[in-house]
Amino acid sequence: SYVLTQPPSVSVAPGQTARITCGGNNIGSKSVHWYQQKPGQAPVLVVYDDSDRPSGIPERFSGSNSGNTATLTISRVEAGDEADYYCQVWDSSSDHHVVFGGGTKLTVL
């Protein structure tokens, strides 16, 4: 089955840039989606189809995807960005499974 690997944690100072990676075999051939989840809340879609933003999501959130790694980039990080972030793909092989990465805790120092 397809596996997505994320670092458990990323720390960044306010105003700096955070990069959260999502590794998978030839993930560049898939569409990657990213979700933000704050404690006690439901997840929220922040990037879809590798690099598109839903309406209402700040331009500070961007994404890229190539080779074996997809990346969520958060520019000018704010305290309110502290949350868990998950990548997700659709594995359309014989498994027909949706796959989530293990999640990355973003800490704003």
Next chain:
Amino acid sequence: QVQLVESGGGVVQPGGSLRLSCAASGFTFSSYGMHWVRQAPGKGLEWVAFIRYDGSNKYYADSVKGRFTISRDNSKNTLYLQMNSLRAEDTAVYYCAKDGSGYDPDAFDIWGQGTMVTVSS
């Protein structure tokens, strides 16, 4: 406004059954695929099941295949998850989520607030 509201969670004994519901409003429910996703306490997100816009295709995680059944009633704008043979490891918050597509899974653009299921004797 676009909204998903889950219900039906609770405490159930191992081996028991439970049916979750998800009431949708603010969008054309019959045009979109729908998912169930769960999150065990302190753990990450785990996809559970998907149903196509018209119910013609359903996909399940290996961990629930043969025990859980996803269904929908487009006349009632409601999604369901029938959970049988429940185990302790099924304890989690269960979210319903709207897919951005109708046909095959895409991004999950709207999520409900979740309903807690606890499997314990």
